[in-house]
Amino acid sequence: MESQFVDWVLATIGTDSRLEVPAGDDAAVLRPPAMRRTVLTVDMLTEGIDFLLGPKCSARAVGHKALAVSLSDLAAMGSKPEAALVAVCLPTRDGAAIGRGLLEGLQALAEKYNVIIAGGDTNAWDGPLVISVTAVGSVSPGSAWRRDGAKPGDLLLVTGALGGSLLGRHLAVEPRCHEAMFIAERLSVHAAIDISDGFSLDLSRMMAASNSGAIIRLADIPIHDDAVRSSKLAGDTRTPLEHALTDGEDFELILAMPPDAAHNLIALVGTAPISIPITIIGEVTQGAGLVAIGIDGTSAPLKPQGFLHVFDPPSP
């Protein structure tokens, strides 16, 4: 279901030697890198849920975010981005301007991470903007960072700083692709996940998949300035730490690594491309559940909290 919009998009993007048949045919044909696995993920963003078009959120920002969140999933697998496919439903009002903005945001980020925009599909309707981006990556056989590989004794690390993304970072997502590729080439990572729904919630998912628990030292959680600012907003009753533990859309990585590898990684922070902080925040334990060690040394269960998509699974 090609469209004039797709034709126009394709006319504005270049070709790439990785494509045997470029976008614009019924499908694109990609030369997969030799001796690599193919990594596949998709995310859909909808106006009114994931963003509100307006003075604080341009169509360009939406294009950026839509690709960035899928690239973040590729980073969380320790994989290299290769290609993306973009499906959109444009509001008929302002469809052309929105389409142009989306493409600008998509293209700028695709260039930064050397991602081919390999195709897409466009619809238009009298409704909100919807955009779905499929990202395709590559990884060496057996080396993808799964979420179920954490082992008791592994140290837990987090990239960047957490909390308060709703103040704007939830749009200006910077996927940790360069950092992930750099780490994947050099160091052992047993498990990884990206923080989309909230640190404690996504950590609990990684631990549950790994049949393990975790101890988290709250004093070591890297708290973003946005978390501090959020806690000062009128009506906000949460501390900066609570924001860091439960706010969604940080799109930072949580890694479980053997202690030697973790310390070697910390020693590399500041070396290109690791220009962001990386912090050891706890360790993997036997048993289930999360335990938080407070600043006073006391320990208590840490309840996984974050953003849960509302859905009631049907009865069988």
Added chain:
Amino acid sequence: MESQFVDWVLATIGTDSRLEVPAGDDAAVLRPPAMRRTVLTVDMLTEGIDFLLGPKCSARAVGHKALAVSLSDLAAMGSKPEAALVAVCLPTRDGAAIGRGLLEGLQALAEKYNVIIAGGDTNAWDGPLVISVTAVGSVSPGSAWRRDGAKPGDLLLVTGALGGSLLGRHLAVEPRCHEAMFIAERLSVHAAIDISDGFSLDLSRMMAASNSGAIIRLADIPIHDDAVRSSKLAGDTRTPLEHALTDGEDFELILAMPPDAAHNLIALVGTAPISIPITIIGEVTQGAGLVAIGIDGTSAPLKPQGFLHVFDPPSP
């Protein structure tokens, strides 16, 4: 951005030896077949534009159609289906029932064509149903059926029969994957496209991409019974032939083949898996444009007509 719906979907589908990391992680990891290219396509369907949920269109039918149209693109490349990713935005009203129906339709078709459902993303909102399916296929290097490879002297063929899909076939799409794989393994195909927006419009796209024209013998166009029924509806002013030439969503294949290969294919019709008619309907010519030869032998330009997605490309 995983969700409870995706968790539930994943719990209902099996694993597959082609997956090194199954769906349910940040991304799926696929073992690409050795010495094959990766074929990528995406389609988005929206309630109110592509379908109207109701007595004539169940959620199951939407799930079927959403995967079928992407598989049709893979067929149009002469490629083998491998995997699919599904992103949906469910209406909060009846979201669970709709989700269950979608999955039934997706799963049944995926099983038929041995497609892995490798992942997905789910949102919910107070809006119409939106579903986007990315299909991943494989093809031998250099052997994908492009739309720009038709050569003067090639014969033009079409699978199945055309027109009137709005009576119901536009939902019950049967992608021509088995036929395409069978043909691709045995016979030379210079160019191919699937009919999504209308026979004459999609043919004109294939000819324009190939810098060629085409002569079409109208007496040989296979007209579907649905086209005849459509032309008899109150208020319908078009002939069955006009429906066949311009209705969208047939999802049949147009092929350009060297004459020997075309005749060899016709001889195979009726052999499994070619259980549908395949008809020679014209030939590729030098120059541009489509020419129709009428039943009385007179020739006239054939205007490309069909469904065009409304979009005004922005000024640079």
